[in-house]
Amino acid sequence: MEVRQLPFSQYSDSHLINRFIITGTEPAFANALRRIILAEVPTIAIEEVIIIENTLPLFDEYIAHRLGLIPLNSDIDDLNMIDECENCDGAGCSQCTIGLGLTRESGQDATETIYSSDLEASDPRVYAASDTIPIMKMGKGQRLILEAIARFGTGKEHAKFQPVSSVGYQYMPIIEIRPGTKFTKEVADACPREILEFDDKNSSINLSNPLKCNLCMECVVAAEKDSIIVREDKNQIIFLVESNGSLPVENIVIKAADILHGKAEDFIESLHTASEEYETDPKLRSKIISFERIAIQKEDEN
Ligand code: SF4
Ligand SMILES: [Zn+2]
The missing domain is CATH 3.30.1360.10 (RNA polymerase, RBP11-like subunit)
Known part of the structure; x- marks a missing residue:
């Protein structure tokens, strides 16, 4: 070959x-x-979202779904797969999960867009593959505060873990x-x-x-x-x-x-x-x- x-x-x-x-x-x-x-x-994707405050006219589930689909940099060798993590037996710990946060508030006079670059991870090696993926638009005077947990997974578990947009x-x-x-x-x-x-x-x-x-x-x-x-x-x-x-x-x-x-x-x-x-x-x-x-x-x- x-x-x-x-x-x-x-x-x-x-x-x-x-x-x-x-x-x-x-x-x-x-x-x-x-x-x-x-x-x-395997790649890293957001698996859990904890909504702290959401005054947008959008369901929490809708926001969580969009966050899950954002490709995150996964070029990391020292993060365990959660189901193989000996440290926590799959419960989730710092050796198999990464925490992320997002806090945005729009002004009283302007609408704004929340982008993937607004996500901040506890590990600087984890960041959105592109900064300009729009997550959602905010109306005037709206607020979104959330925390998220990302982990490694594979495409057979969920398509959000696939590393490619196309392969053939x-x-x-x-x-x-x-x-x-x-x-x-x-x-x-x-x-x-x-x-x-x-x-x-x-x-x-x-x-x-x-x-x-x-x-x-x-x-x-x-x-x-x-x-x-x-x-x-x-x-x-x-x-x-x-x-x-x-x-x-x-x-x-x-x-x-x-x-x-x-x-x-x-x-x-x-x-x-x-x-x-x-x-x-x-x-x-x-x-x-x-x-x-x-x-x-x-x-x-x-
Ligand atoms: S099969 Fe013929 S028409 Fe089709 S891409 Fe090839 S050269 Fe072009
Ligand atoms: Zn663990």
Whole structure:
């Protein structure tokens, strides 16, 4: 397996987006990585909100829900997962939770907006990934005072813990243009990714940046039969990860690969244990053999 980094500037100047090509792999591997990124890479999010004063015309639950969805910087190694915290057995303590506070009061003459930057954490390493996420608008002379508790969690528990705003992959596109074919400008214009460049001198089409192709097949439909062929190479996968700011994008992929590696090691260990038990426990062996017989019998009946 080989990994090639695509230039960041090719798709976006944002440091939160990363695209790379995995060669010599299977879609199943890319899908496992994608699913682990979504469900198992932990991030910090607000879990509990204690409203001390709320004179806004909004329910406390609504405010708490919005706070929970704010991505918080989670690039911290020394905060325990709450359910694995030996210090408190999951009750919540300073080794597995972070306290945050928010106090805002609008003036008598002006409406104001509460932003994510108004949240103040007890640990300076925890802060909103973006300062400008609007939490809510305040009318004149309104007040909001609250405390919140944040902790690590994973996407399989709640989507607010997902480290990405998007993650996905596609097969490597292979675009072949039949040499000598005369094209019309409409064919080039059919491409939503502007990959096909029309050369009106020769009525030909040139490719610019085929890696941007999303395999939509619009050009194939617009062109004369077999003059453009678009195929996918399933052994080469273009992987896209867009962090929501809670973790650097490279860390997300590395953590997911570590988790996948850990799962493979657990599986190998369980397999060894199972085969040792099979060898040494005659009762278990006869049980498995009778299960196998039942399965074969059922298959024969069907
Ligand atoms: S398949 Fe779609 S994106 Fe790719 S070149 Fe054709 S029209 Fe453009
Ligand atoms: Zn704890």
